[in-house]
Amino acid sequence: MKSGRFDHITDTQLLDLFYSDKDQKWIGILLERYTLLLFGLCMKYLKDEVEARDCVQQIFLKVLTELPKYKVDYFKSWLYMVAKNQCLMKLRGKSVKEFKELTEHLAVEENFNKEAILENELTFQFLEEALIELNEEQRLCVTLFYLQKESYLQISERTGYSLLQVKSYIQNGKRNLKLLLLKKLNANKAN
Missing domain, CATH: 1.10.10.10 (Winged helix-like DNA-binding domain superfamily/Winged helix DNA-binding domain)
Known part of the structure; x- marks a missing residue:
């Protein structure tokens, strides 16, 4: 959907339209406006294009499920917070995985009982x-x-x-x- 015909409508007006008729096309227009910014933010945190694209999709899903639950006044600020939290969660998950890999590496080198350590x-x-x-x-x-x-x-x-x-x-x-x-x-x- 091309948002060009909606460029004159502010974020706040689009939010009001969404809250009044619950039509997700208004959210779609908002997300389209900020897709490049979201991608840039995700790249800044994740430093990987594939992961950043995946994260943007996860942010879209989160916005679609969370926005109806709350009365958001400043969409751009709220979206930034959602995006930043999503990136940090992804990084935390990655850190746990990497710590697990390092632990496994140390365990193998020392001939520990790997299962006991990982448990x-x-x-x-x-x-x-x-x-x-x-x-x-x-x-x-x-x-x-x-x-x-x-x-x-x-x-x-x-x-x-x-x-x-x-x-x-x-x-x-x-x-x-x-x-x-x-x-x-x-x-x-x-x-």
């Missing part, structure tokens, strides 16, 4: 705590390498550390992370 709800919490306890250089390099999947070269360019330093920080950080995680897991078993 333990506290493992992810302990891993986050252990990551925070690393020194700044190790924490940064481990996070960029394992969680953000950057190469040694990318990390070197981003941080200003030499390739040897990056490799060293990752190796030492991974070893220290394992030790801290083991310590936390053993302390938890003792309690």
Whole structure:
């Protein structure tokens, strides 16, 4: 649907039309106005075109289901809040998945009973705590390498550390992370 013939109608007027007759075409016109802005916002947070497009679709669905429930006065501000929250939720979900991958990686390397570790709800919490306890250089390099999947070269360019330093920080950080995680897991078993 081309919104050109509705360009003279403000967001507030379109909202009023929607609230008066519940016709979703008014929401469609509003969403069409902000599609590029939404995509830009999602790209800013997610940094992946496919994920950003998917997120825009999820935002559209959320708007269609949530807008009838509330009296929204400032559509653009409300839409921005919905979009930002959707991006943050997607990033949180991604972080949990990446922490799980890192935990599995550490578990395999140490020949732990992988199932027992993954079943333990506290493992992810302990891993986050252990990551925070690393020194700044190790924490940064481990996070960029394992969680953000950057190469040694990318990390070197981003941080200003030499390739040897990056490799060293990752190796030492991974070893220290394992030790801290083991310590936390053993302390938890003792309690």
